[in-house]
Ligand SMILES: O=C(O)C(=O)[C@@H](O)CO
């Protein structure tokens with residue numbers, strides 16, 4: 001099993017390009033990020049070239065987090081901002097060599113207008129991403145952490161993907177969020193595997209290192225591998241002690257157990 005360091009949550013004491021270098025030293029096979037936009041893309045590219053790590057993805061900007069925004073794509077009255085966020089993410093992502101762009105939906109009332117806006121933004125994202133050979137990801141996010149998030153269930157993501165009928169639209173299967181909202185992770189993953197573009201893990205409920213809580217990662221990821229998952233799994237957790245290096249004791253044993 002291969003692992004990707006999510007440098008949005010890991011190594012947060014370092015500048016982003018140095019987080020890529022730290023991930024390489026720690027033995028990760030890939031990296032992924034959240035919002036790299038303040039860093040000149042050439043600096044990200046240089047760290048990726050130097051380490052040889054693939055960049056799996058980045059997020060569209062969330063809007064104004066201080067005002068409670070957690071994405072824009074499904075907000076009917078923010079369509080222009082959502083489109084600009086998509087253009088920015090595809091452009092930056094392509095320059096960095098990223099494989100995927102995660103388009104963040106935002107908090108909505110869950111009504112038809114929101115889903116219509118969401119599909120319109122995703123259609124644009126798929127068109128732009130296709131020109132760069134990139135895939136668009138949509139991620140069901142738990143509503144305990146992000147109340148009102150438009151996309152919270154894997155089946156809803158599958159419905160949206162079916163409605164759009166695009167080849168480059170996939171699910172970000174984040175086991176942390178889906179365990180909280182729905183559970184039944186192994187069956188749900190097997191059922192939706194053809195639609196899954198990326199997998200992420202963290203302990204539940206504390207979102208710490210994947211070495212405890214209510215998920216047995218060894219058995220979960222063994223089942224994912226048996227189902228056919230070969231791409232890296234994203235380590236998207238918040239180190240419990242704050243120090244990423246100190247908390248990395250989970251990586252080698254989990255990798256060894258899965259080989
Ligand atoms: O919160 C998550 O889970 C994510 O994967 C992020 O991309 C959202 O910021």
Ligand SMILES: [Mg+2]
Nearest residue numbers: 139174200236
């Ligand atoms: Mg995630």
